[in-house]
Structures are given as C-alpha cells and as structure tokens.
Amino acid sequence: MKKILALGASNSRNSINQKLAKFAASEIQHSKVELLDLNEFEMPLFSIDREMESGIPDQAKKFKKLIQSSDGIIISFAEHNGSYSAAFKNLFDWASRISRSMWEEKPMFLLATSPGGRGGRKVLEIAVNDFPHRGGKVVSTFSLPSFYQNFSEEKGIIDSVLKTDFNIQIQIFDENINRVENSINVT
Secondary structure (H helix, E strand, O other): OEEEEEEEEOOOOOOHHHHHHHHHHHOOOOEEEEEEOHHHHOOOOOOHHHHHHHOOOHHHHHHHHHHHOOOEEEEEEOOEOOEOOHHHHHHHHHHOOOOOOOOOOOEEEEEEEOOOOOOOHHHHHHHHHHHHHHOOEEEEEEEEOOHHHHEEOOOEEOOHHHHHHHHHHHHHHHHHHHHHHHHHHHO
C-alpha cells in the first residue's frame, strides 16, 4: 500500500490549502495518507546560532523521518506576500539542515490555491523551480484559482475544466509512485 505524505503549507486552522491537499491525497487509490498539520511542527525561528547552541529541534527530525518513510509527497502552498508562509519556510529551513536531499527524491505533487484568480501561482512557481535542487522529484503541479467558487468540501473541484486538469496531474503523480513502488519490489 502506498504511503502518501500530505500537507497544506499554512498554519491557519481553516487553511484552504490543507483542504486541497487532503482532497488530492484522497484521490490516490490504495494508499495510506498521513495528513500533517503545520501547527504540530512549530519551532523557534531558524538561525545558525540557535542550531549551534541547541541542535536541530525534534519536530524537524520527525518531519524528515515522515518524508523518508513516504512513497510520495503532496504539498499545497499558501501564498504569503508572493512566497511560502513563514510556518512552512521555518520547517523547511530546519529540516533541510538534516541532509542535503531535503525531499529524498520522492515523487511530489505540488499545488496551490487562493481566494483570488491567480491561485497561488507565484509561490507554486518558486517551489517547482527550487525543490529539484533539494532532492524533490516534482512530477505534477496544479493551481486552483478562486478557491471558494471552484471547490466544495463535499464534491472537490467543481469547475469541469479545472477538474480535468487536476485528474491528469493526479494520475501522473500516482503513476510515478507506482513506478517507484514496482522498482522496489523488483529489487
């Protein structure tokens, strides 16, 4: 059974990106989903001085272990002033100190959404361009504009064109996880 790690890269209790990540993960058949809440990974702001004085916090180590034990990663990004949320960036900064390959070459489906018409495309572009340099195998991307008009918690993505695009991307992600899983079973 595939193990999917999913998170909305926001610490909002009502995060629309958490809802989108949860929906995306639920679309992967025959999988076990670990849906993370960034609030469980709250740590002091990263600084090299803090790391030298106290070491890497346990929450960052736990996050890294969850990445290592997953077969695929889904992240839906909140866009704060055109970039990552502070909560996600801090977790990313701490966990990236553990090993050079932050994402462990796991297949990744990167998403973003916002209430506005651009759907968090700027932060998504930043992640898509950056993550391959940090051990991320970005195989699928999707931006959902105008979240409240295009998403229902009961039905998921309700716009037919967006739903078709999403389905293509989720299928590509699932196929990549299956390839990894099959190659592990062969060796």
